[in-house]
Amino acid sequence: VKKLKAAGFGFVLARADRQALYYWQVEKKAGGKVRCTGSCAALWPPLIVRSRAAVPAHVTGIKGTFGVVRRPGGKLQVTYNRLPVYTYVHEGPREVRCDNVNGWFVVRL
Numbered sequence: 001v002k003k004l005k006a007a008g009f010g011f012v013l014a015r016a017d018r019q020a021l022y023y024w025q026v027e028k029k030a031g032g033k034v035r036c037t038g039s040c041a042a043l044w045p046p047l048i049v050r051s052r053a054a055v056p057a058h059v060t061g062i063k064g065t066f067g068v069v070r071r072p073g074g075k076l077q078v079t080y081n082r083l084p085v086y087t088y089v090h091e092g093p094r095e096v097r098c099d100n101v102n103g104w105f106v107v108r109l
Contacts, residue, residue: 001047001078003062003109006096013062013080013107018093021047023083025103032082034071044086044104046071047078062109080107 001021004014013021022044026035036044048071049055055066055078068076069084077084085107088098099106 001059001062001066001080004094006094006106009096009099009106009108011109012096013085013109015047015087019087020091020094020096021080021085021107022088022098022104023080023085023107025105027084032069032079032084034069034077034084036084036086037072041086043089045089046075047085047087048075049078050076052076064109 002014002016003011004018006012006020015021024036027033049068052068055068057065059066064081067079069079071077091097096106098104
């Protein structure tokens with residue numbers, strides 16, 4: 001992950017390919033438990049890693065804590081401050097189109 005400056009949003013969290021990362025308010029209210037599966041996860045692809053070791057707890061220049069959560073089905077998903085993070089399938093690099101849409105929010109830094 002990296003810090004990305006997005007027009008109108010300031011700094012946001014993004015994947016290495018500059019695709020913005022989001023969290024879902026529904027999961028925030030559920031204490032960070034994964035609720036976005038099936039067709040939801042097809043539209044909002046989770047940030048998946050192969051192992052816990054691939055995710056450092058802290059990234060230089062980014063405040064907050066990273067970790068992983070096990071998704072239904074067993075894959076590991078990256079979390080930021082205990083919330084699972086996702087991209088939006090209809091966005092390209094450096095785009096933020098769905099902040100505050102249906103409970104989805106870009107991760108602001």
